Amino acid sequence: xxxxMSRIVLLVxxxxxxxxxxxxxxxxxxxxxxxxxxxxxxxxxxxxxEQVRGVQLGVIRGDLRAVRAAAKWxxxxxxxxxxPQGWEPYVVQMRGAAEEAAAASDIxxxxxxxxxxxxxxxxxxxxxxxxxxxxxxxxxxxxYETVLHMMGHMWAADRMWKGLVTPSAVSWxxxxxxLAVDPLDxxxxxxxxxxxxxxxxxxxxxxxxxxxxxxxAEMDARAEIDGQFLATCAECHQxxxxxxxx
Ligand code: HEC
Ligand code: HEC
Numbered sequence: 001x002x003x004x005m006s007r008i009v010l011l012v013x014x015x016x017x018x019x020x021x022x023x024x025x026x027x028x029x030x031x032x033x034x035x036x037x038x039x040x041x042x043x044x045x046x047x048x049x050e051q052v053r054g055v056q057l058g059v060i061r062g063d064l065r066a067v068r069a070a071a072k073w074x075x076x077x078x079x080x081x082x083x084p085q086g087w088e089p090y091v092v093q094m095r096g097a098a099e100e101a102a103a104a105s106d107i108x109x110x111x112x113x114x115x116x117x118x119x120x121x122x123x124x125x126x127x128x129x130x131x132x133x134x135x136x137x138x139x140x141x142x143x144y145e146t147v148l149h150m151m152g153h154m155w156a157a158d159r160m161w162k163g164l165v166t167p168s169a170v171s172w173x174x175x176x177x178x179l180a181v182d183p184l185d186x187x188x189x190x191x192x193x194x195x196x197x198x199x200x201x202x203x204x205x206x207x208x209x210x211x212x213x214x215x216x217a218e219m220d221a222r223a224e225i226d227g228q229f230l231a232t233c234a235e236c237h238q239x240x241x242x243x244x245x246x
């Protein structure tokens with residue numbers, strides 16, 4: 001359990017950020033070369049992507065302190081210099097949601113604000129007709145050992161997130177489809193906790209919410225589902241005491 005934090009950090013750097021920002025060998029050199037030539041807006045976006053991902057991962061872990069730190073960065077980071085005027089409302093939306101996440105006193109409202117932030121990213125990309133592209137790692141195989149099952153969850157959460165912020169129907173639908181498998185049964189948690197029944201309900205809810213998300217194209221509806229989905233990850237991690245809040 002203690003290794004939860006370090007393992008999630010490893011997952012973040014390789015499975016998640018690595019998918020878009022480069023991890024290990026593969027995409028790094030390409031990205032670095034492109035980065036040198038890219039307009040500052042690309043860099044600005046990558047920084048935001050990273051921080052907002054920090055907010056999202058804080059939520060997943062059930063760690064409000066981590067949520068606050070990353071959300072504050074987004075809420076207070078200087079606007080891009082020379083930003084076209086049409087962008088203003090989207091940046092205001094994004095920061096407003098970040099402020100809400102930073103001020104949240106419970107994980108459910110932090111999760112909802114995080115999804116609203118993702119929704120604001122998507123709104124601007126749509127308005128500007130500029131859609132980020134992400135390199136993605138292969139989907140982990142279906143598995144019922146807890147950690148491997150969680151890697152599947154993380155992959156799915158990541159795809160759904162990209163589906164939300166890009167926005168991309170392909171990413172979103174791949175993410176929710178990855179959860180069309182059986183949940184862990186409550187016995188998987190038996191040695192670890194007194195809350196076995198509750199955990200079984202939460203385990204099933206993750207998959208139910210994904211099923212509700214199937215084919216959902218409307219962005220507000222995606223954000224609503226993603227918020228509830230992230231909150232469910234958090235609830236279980238908090239119950240188990242694997243969040244950073246202990
Ligand atoms: C105000 C408008 C606006 C908002 C808000 C916005 N984006 Fe972007 N984003 C853009 C534009 C325009 C581009 C294309 C930049 C380019 O092609 O150089 C972009 C590109 C990106 C890229 C690709 C960057 C690269 O070149 O590698 C990522 C990743 C990204 N955005 C993530 C996000 C995330 C995450 C959020 C929300 C926290 C967000 N964006 C919010 C306008 C916005
Ligand atoms: C019903 C309970 C439950 C739910 C719901 C749940 N998890 Fe977990 N999660 C666990 C347990 C138990 C562990 C600790 C596994 C271990 O270290 O043995 C864990 C650990 C993790 C880890 C760290 C894995 C590692 O390498 O140790 C990640 C990442 C993770 N969960 C992601 C998610 C995501 C994303 C969701 C929501 C889509 C989610 N989890 C929902 C129970 C849950």
